[in-house]
Each structure stands twice: as structure tokens, then as C-alpha cells.
Amino acid sequence: MAQPTVQTIIDALIAPVGPLEQTVDTLKSGDPSMPVTGIVTTFMPTQRVLEEARDRKANLVIAHEGLFFAHHDEAGEARGGEVYRVKKQFLEESGIAVFRFHDYPHRYKPDAITEGLIRELEWGAYVCKHEPAASLLELPRATLREIVRYVKKKLDIPHVRYMGDPDMLLTRVGVLVGYRGGAATAVTLFEQEQVELMIYGEGPEWETPEYVRDALQQGRRRALIVLGHAESEEPGMKALAQNLAEQYPGLPVHHIRQQSLFHFD
Known part of the structure; x- marks a missing residue:
């Protein structure tokens, strides 16, 4: 070849x-x-x-x-x-x-970067719907605390930000990568798709997080996990390396992961 x-x-x-x-x-x-x-x-x-x-x-x-x-x-x-x-x-x-x-x-259909994140989380079997900017999943019922710990472990990241009662039981999840956490996408999914937990990379803090804050005050089942932009999209590029290695077996292919951008004190 x-x-x-x-x-x-x-x-x-x-x-x-x-x-x-x-x-x-x-x-x-x-x-x-x-x-x-x-x-x-x-x-x-x-x-x-x-x-x-x-x-x-x-x-x-x-x-x-x-x-x-x-x-x-x-x-x-x-x-x-x-x-x-x-x-x-x-x-x-x-x-x-x-x-x-x-x-x-x-x-790509489905979005290759979102697919990479779902693959890394080993949640492929739970996908019930792909939207252009999001994927919707039905996870086995678990608490927010359990999901946070699982996500951190699978993605090998030290910190995430989250909102919601840690003991809240959740199953209906929306996954959005990168800068897709704005209200136009995330809040619409909460309302139209009965999403209970949104996991995204980042977005304007005055939009979706404030919606979640008010929803929680009203007693609604809402939760949010914010991974970070890079943390949400890195798995997609890792998956690309795996695909290229299969496509070009004689060619050395490496994925270089980013160092954490920020320090936490």
C-alpha cells in the first residue's frame, strides 16, 4: 500500500x-x-x-x-x-x-466528537436519540453523585462543576460537547425532551445554569454537569486516532492529550 x-x-x-x-x-x-x-x-x-x-x-x-x-x-x-x-x-x-x-x-452523522465522548464513557448502549448538536440517553437510574464520580473516573479528570441535589435519582440525560451549553440548545432540550441531567463542555453561565437554579428552586428534577470545553471534546480526537490507526495500519498514529489548562486551589 x-x-x-x-x-x-x-x-x-x-x-x-x-x-x-x-x-x-x-x-x-x-x-x-x-x-x-x-x-x-x-x-x-x-x-x-x-x-x-x-x-x-x-x-x-x-x-x-x-x-x-x-x-x-x-x-x-x-x-x-x-x-x-x-x-x-x-x-x-x-x-x-x-x-x-x-x-x-x-x-458527521452522528457528530463524531459527541460520539467520542459517549464511547469514552461507555454509554453507547444507552443512546436513544441523536440530534445535530446533542445526544439523548436513558441511563440506568443513578444518583447525581454517582454519575459525577463515574464521569470523573472514566474521563480521568480531577474536577467537574455540577448543580443539583447529589442524591437526586436521574435517568434521562443530554450530552453536548464543546461550547453548546447555551440556553438555545440546553434549555430547549430540558423542556422539550424531558431531560433531567445535562452534561456539556461549557456555555454562558448566565443562561443554562440560571435556568437550572430556578428549576431547582421550583422543585423540578434538574441537574447539570459542566466538564470543561477540552474535557468534553478530547475523547472525540482520541477516537479519531483509534480510527486512523485502523485505517492506516502501517502508519504510527498517536493521540496527545492536553494537560489541564487550569490549576485548582
């Missing part, structure tokens, strides 16, 4: 959706015709991740988020200053190709 090029792998990644006219998912650095010697998947293409990819002799990094501190490249380049310059120079000197894989996986 011929060694795949950067473009060959990009074409395979976008094939389930087809080319998008407007997307942030473009090749950010590197030569598309370059043969791939190894792949790294990651949530965020940080300086550390890029250096580790080089050390592992992987010349293609597939990242969910952007290189330069903003959703759109131009904004990050405009205000990144010396940090931007040094990172860009590293990429030019290393020859590493970086492809952003954000819009396409969220348009």
Missing part, C-alpha cells in the same frame, strides 16, 4: 460530509503532497503538542481547535505577537503539517 500523503488523509476525513464552502477546516501549515510519516491527533495544537509530534517523527497533526488563540486564523495572527511568531517559525522549520478538523466531525 502506497504511503498516504497529507492530502490523501484530508480527503478521507472530509469525504463523509463532502467539501464545505465555508469552513475553518483547512491546512494551516505544511505541504499537502508530503508523504505522511506519522500522525498526531489532539484537541489543541499547543506548542508542547507540536514539539512532541516532532520528537515522535510525526509530520501531520490533526487538531480540533485553532493554532493561534482564536476560532478564525486572521484574528489570532493579528494579536498573537511574539508568541505567534515563534510558533509559526517552529512550524516552518519543522515542516509539520497541521490540519484543523473542527467543522467536519461536527457534521
Whole structure:
């Protein structure tokens, strides 16, 4: 089997959706015709991740988020200053190709990033409905405390934020990754799908959390677990690495997990 090029792998990644006219998912650095010697998947293409990819002799990094501190490249380049310059120079000197894989996986059916989180939690058997921006599950009845502890253990994360009575028994769960915790999505699911517990990455704190606070005051069965943006989407990129390893068995494929962004005191 011929060694795949950067473009060959990009074409395979976008094939389930087809080319998008407007997307942030473009090749950010590197030569598309370059043969791939190894792949790294990651949530965020940080300086550390890029250096580790080089050390592992992987010349293609597939990242969910952007290189330069903003959703759109131009904004990050405009205000990144010396940090931007040094990172860009590293990429030019290393020859590493970086492809952003954000819009396409969220348009897979079902959403590949949400699927990765559900796979990591081993909840696939409990999915009863996939929405474009969420998945709905019927879990075996458990307390909020039990679910919080289970989620932390399965995702290997030290902290989550949650709302609700820890002893509340729950079964109907909504799962949303990334920045989907706003009221337009989360509160709508609470109301229209009889969701009892919402698990999401992040969202405006003045929207869904305030809805949950009022709902609890009214005696309603509502609970919320906030994982963090990276913590909710990292499993999707890990799952991508597993899929690529199966698709390209002769190619070294690694997933580099992010270090925790914040310290807790």
C-alpha cells in the first residue's frame, strides 16, 4: 500500500460530509503532497503538542481547535505577537503539517466528537436519540453523585462543576460537547425532551445554569454537569486516532492529550 500523503488523509476525513464552502477546516501549515510519516491527533495544537509530534517523527497533526488563540486564523495572527511568531517559525522549520478538523466531525452523522465522548464513557448502549448538536440517553437510574464520580473516573479528570441535589435519582440525560451549553440548545432540550441531567463542555453561565437554579428552586428534577470545553471534546480526537490507526495500519498514529489548562486551589 502506497504511503498516504497529507492530502490523501484530508480527503478521507472530509469525504463523509463532502467539501464545505465555508469552513475553518483547512491546512494551516505544511505541504499537502508530503508523504505522511506519522500522525498526531489532539484537541489543541499547543506548542508542547507540536514539539512532541516532532520528537515522535510525526509530520501531520490533526487538531480540533485553532493554532493561534482564536476560532478564525486572521484574528489570532493579528494579536498573537511574539508568541505567534515563534510558533509559526517552529512550524516552518519543522515542516509539520497541521490540519484543523473542527467543522467536519461536527457534521458527521452522528457528530463524531459527541460520539467520542459517549464511547469514552461507555454509554453507547444507552443512546436513544441523536440530534445535530446533542445526544439523548436513558441511563440506568443513578444518583447525581454517582454519575459525577463515574464521569470523573472514566474521563480521568480531577474536577467537574455540577448543580443539583447529589442524591437526586436521574435517568434521562443530554450530552453536548464543546461550547453548546447555551440556553438555545440546553434549555430547549430540558423542556422539550424531558431531560433531567445535562452534561456539556461549557456555555454562558448566565443562561443554562440560571435556568437550572430556578428549576431547582421550583422543585423540578434538574441537574447539570459542566466538564470543561477540552474535557468534553478530547475523547472525540482520541477516537479519531483509534480510527486512523485502523485505517492506516502501517502508519504510527498517536493521540496527545492536553494537560489541564487550569490549576485548582
